[in-house]
Amino acid sequence: MADESLVRLRGVAKDYKRGAETVHVLHALDLDIPRGDFLALMGPSGSGKSTLLNLIGGIDRPTAGSIEIAGTRTDSMTDGDLGKWRAHHVGFVFQMYNLLPVLTAERNVELPLLLTKLPAAERRKRANAALGLVGLSERAHHKPRELSGGQEQRVGIARAIVSDPTLLLCDEPTGDLDRKSGDEILDLLQALNQQQGKTIIMVTHDPHAAARAKHVLHLNKGQLSRDAAA
Amino acid sequence: MFKYLPLLWANLGRKRLRTSLTLASIVVAFLLFGLMQTLRVAMTGSPELAGIDRLITMHKTSFVQSLPLAYLNRVKGVEGVVVASSQDWFGGVYQEDRNQIAAFAVEAPTFFEVYSEYQLKPEEKQAFLQDRTAVIVGPMIAERFKWKVGDTIPMRSNIWTRKDDGGNSWPMKIAGIYQASNGDNQSMYFHYDYLNESRAEIRDMIGWVVVKVADPGRSADIARSIDDLFRNSSTETKTSTEKAFIQGFANQMGNIGKLLTFVAAAVFFTMLLVTANTMGQSIRERINEIGVMKTLGFSGAGVTFLIIAEAILVTGLGGLIGLGLAALASKGIGAAVAQFFPVLGMPPATWGIGVVLILLLGGLAAAIPCAQASRLKIVDALRKA
Structure with a gap:
């Protein structure tokens, strides 16, 4: 399985300084996630789920250990290179959607494409295709405040997939939604995994959401439960 | 971007x-x-107004104090002076007090020699020089008051009264509308003779003298020579560059x-x-x-x-x-x-x-x-x- 791994972590640790105290959030984690997996990361609050997700996504750096995504070491990249790498390889879906309130759904989805050299018409076309994929074509010109929570999250997912990333990282994507909207989002993530072959890592508290994943990993006090590891 | x-x-x-x-x-x-x-x-x-080859000779105390007309010819005789021309402040008002106009009584024939940047059509210039009640005006005030060449305008002065009727009305005939490359397009210039002969208060006095020098590099020496001419007289002079003069004029505003x-x-x-x-x-x-x-x-x-x-x-x-x-x-x-x-x-x-x-x-x-x-x-x- 190691050869097929998209994500490979070796001895990854993360410490935080809180005043004079050092908090050990993750302890020497080893983890392999195969390409095309849909992995749910569960654990109590403060267990390090989001920290692990941030490390895999390259928006935080490990205190020790190595992180390799699709054969590329990301833990030793410069900030600039890491930014470019994220733009090409990772799509993020946040619990609170994190859309820019002043932009329409279409402009929000187009945002990652501004970093490319694509002409405006092509950017617009791709943004609308992504919105179509999440079933929100008719809401393209609406601003986030004019959308329901579920719709906002779908826009967030469209933004995450618009640049066709290798990896989709979702941090509590249904945490702020009612059950029905949450199910719709999970349906969408499942479809992206099964039909588009996207590798998805989803942090969740919710066993109902975790049940949709192919694998579930439990994190407790910075350590992965051995028996649940994929 | x-x-x-x-x-x-x-x-x-x-x-x-x-x-x-x-x-x-x-x-x-x-x-x-x-x-x-x-x-x-x-x-x-307004440094745009100042010519580098021009000096101004005025009363040592203030430009408000007049100089004897006779000074003009004596200044003209100073070595290094190409030409000199006198000017006097008129305090012009048109129709209403709020229409204050920068009007100057000038020695007409020499005016265009010291101020070569003021251009008139030849026939207008001739008309101006031939008629001592003639006036030339800037294009902006001509447009503002709808004046045209040939109009006679009833100017008033808030300084000078006429000796004939004691009034302050000074009819002037517009001989031309000048074009000035220095940005001055709101002034008016008329004959000193007209003012001097008709005013009740004083005669043969001028406001200041504009001097054109051959070599601006010698301006300081020429200025000193002019002032030396009148040193220890009852009316001493102060000669400075035109820029310094204009600044002094504006400083009257405190x-x-x-x-x-x-x-x-x-x-x-x-x-x-x-x-x-x-x-x-x-x-x-x-x-x-x-x-x-x-x-x-x-x-x-x-x-x-x-x-x-x-x-x-x-x-x-x-x-x-x-x-x-x-x-x-x-x-x-x-x-x-x-x-x-x-x-x-x-x-x-x-x-x-x-x-x-x-x-x-x-x-x-x-x-x-x-x-x-x-x-x-x-x-x-x-x-x-």
């Missing part, structure tokens, strides 16, 4: 009231700046110009600080969004660029509107005070300085948020939802 414009523009609409108030303060700040520049140039002597400039500068600076703070606050409120953009792959430099571009968009918009209003206002004020400042208007250089200030203000407003954004860790920014 252009692909970011919708994002920058959308950010301006985030809090419309705050954006409007910020824009309004920038507009007012740059309006003040434009007016301040206008006043500064006007109060320090220190009002300096005071206004100081007050406007203080207000401008305060507004800059307020604006910079408001814009900084507006960007600080978006720390979470900056974190999101960085997460999506925007680099620190890219985010810094967007913050600066947004700040400059606001300051640029407000600044250019403010400067435009200042240019319009200067024109209006210029018409009202043309008697004292015939070339009052916003100096063209103000636009250039204004653009530099716009960039500086934008940079200042963006500096602190940029520093914060560049230090910001994405994970910390994302927590500030």
Whole structure:
């Protein structure tokens, strides 16, 4: 399985300084996630789920250990290179959607494409295709405040997939939604995994959401439960 | 750059009231700046008016004090002087007191020799020189009062009365409308002989003498020679460059110009600080969004660029509107005070300085948020939802 791994972590640790105290959030984690997996990361609050997700996504750096995504070491990249790498390889879906309130759904989805050299018409076309994929074509010109929570999250997912990333990282994507909207989002993530072959890592508290994943990993006090590891 | 414009523009609409108030303060700040520049140039002597080869000889005490007419010929005889021409302040008023006009009684034949930048059509020049009640006027006042060549206008003087009827009405016939390359387009010039022969108060006295020298490099020596001619007489003279004279003329307004400039500068600076703070606050409120953009792959430099571009968009918009209003206002004020400042208007250089200030203000407003954004860790920014 190691050869097929998209994500490979070796001895990854993360410490935080809180005043004079050092908090050990993750302890020497080893983890392999195969390409095309849909992995749910569960654990109590403060267990390090989001920290692990941030490390895999390259928006935080490990205190020790190595992180390799699709054969590329990301833990030793410069900030600039890491930014470019994220733009090409990772799509993020946040619990609170994190859309820019002043932009329409279409402009929000187009945002990652501004970093490319694509002409405006092509950017617009791709943004609308992504919105179509999440079933929100008719809401393209609406601003986030004019959308329901579920719709906002779908826009967030469209933004995450618009640049066709290798990896989709979702941090509590249904945490702020009612059950029905949450199910719709999970349906969408499942479809992206099964039909588009996207590798998805989803942090969740919710066993109902975790049940949709192919694998579930439990994190407790910075350590992965051995028996649940994929 | 252009692909970011919708994002920058959308950010301006985030809090419309705050954006409007910020824009309004920038507009007012740059309006003040434009007016301040206008006043500064006007109060320090409209250097555009000054010729480098001209000197002015006036009464040692003040240009308000007259000189004997006989001085004119003696000045003409000084070595290095090409030509000299006399002038006198008329205190012109047209119809109503608010229509004050910079009117000068000049020695007509020599006027065009010392002021070669004043051009007239040959037939108008001839008409002016031949008729001692003739006057030539600047194009702006001709347009303002709908004057045309051949009109006789009832000028009044707030200084001189006529000896024939004791009145202050001085009819003058417009012989021509001059074009002046030095920016003076609101003055009028008529014959000194007309004034001298008709006024009741004094005769054979002139206001000052304009001297054209052959070698501007010898101006100091020539000025000294002129003043030496009249040293220890009852009417001593002071000869200086034309620029110094114009400045002295404007200084009759006292220190009002300096005071206004100081007050406007203080207000401008305060507004800059307020604006910079408001814009900084507006960007600080978006720390979470900056974190999101960085997460999506925007680099620190890219985010810094967007913050600066947004700040400059606001300051640029407000600044250019403010400067435009200042240019319009200067024109209006210029018409009202043309008697004292015939070339009052916003100096063209103000636009250039204004653009530099716009960039500086934008940079200042963006500096602190940029520093914060560049230090910001994405994970910390994302927590500030």
